[in-house]
Amino acid sequence: MKKLLDNLLNKIAFHFKQDASKMLIWTGVIGWGLSSAAQIGAILVNDKIPDEQKSFLVPQEMADAAINIGLFFCITQATKHLVTNMFKTGKFATKSVREFLNKHKDLYGNKIGKYDFDLATLKEFHSDFPLDDYLTTKNFGTTVATVAAGVVSSNIITPVIRNNWASRAQQKYIDYKNNPSPELNPYSKVYTSRGMKI
Numbered sequence: 694m695k696k697l698l699d700n701l702l703n704k705i706a707f708h709f710k711q712d713a714s715k716m717l718i719w720t721g722v723i724g725w726g727l728s729s730a731a732q733i734g735a736i737l738v739n740d741k742i743p744d745e746q747k748s749f750l751v752p753q754e755m756a757d758a759a760i761n762i763g764l765f766f767c768i769t770q771a772t773k774h775l776v777t778n779m780f781k782t783g784k785f786a787t788k789s790v791r792e793f794l795n796k797h798k799d800l801y802g803n804k805i806g807k808y809d810f811d812l813a814t815l816k817e818f819h820s821d822f823p824l825d826d827y828l829t830t831k832n833f834g835t836t837v838a839t840v841a842a843g844v845v846s847s848n849i850i851t852p853v854i855r856n857n858w859a860s861r862a863q864q865k866y867i868d869y870k871n872n873p874s875p876e877l878n879p880y881s882k883v884y885t886s887r888g889m890k891i
């Protein structure tokens with residue numbers, strides 16, 4: 694069992710060692726998912742919450758989870774992709790990479806910034822290309838950008854969208870409580886601690 698776990702951890706470490714930003718994104722998604730599942734589970738097993746209230750709270754928590762996870766993943770992934778491409782195409786570069794590109798300006802001067810240009814491939818043709826410096830800086834840059842995107846997503850964008858959605862859902866629920874007709878019922882399912890009932 695220990696050997697199996699060690700092999701799994703080694704594979705994970707190898708997969709993420711050159712791209713810490715990818716690890717941050719997926720640990721963030723898993724964290725949001727586990728947190729949301731725990732919150733929903735706590736509502737379902739809590740006998741002090743009436744079934745009618747659960748019918749509102751559980752779908753609301755599910756929607757919150759979808760918004761939290763979806764926005765976090767999309768914003769961090771888009772930021773990572775953008776910053777990675779800026780490094781990959783030479784738009785962002787360290788001093789050593791810029792010096793290399795200036796030295797070979799006749800070959801790569803018109804390729805900088807082009808989507809199909811990848812600095813990492815230059816090591817195959819030029820032994821003097823500073824690949825380690827390039828990879829280290831790219832990894833650091835995308836990691837910092839991903840962390841910043843995660844903070845903005847979790848603390849600014851997600852709360853605004855989630856609160857807007859929650860206020861509309863709550864108003865629908867209040868309207869239904871005042872006039873309990875099927876047309877106004879925001880949720881057609883009743884959730885209990887034993888599962889879901891229609």
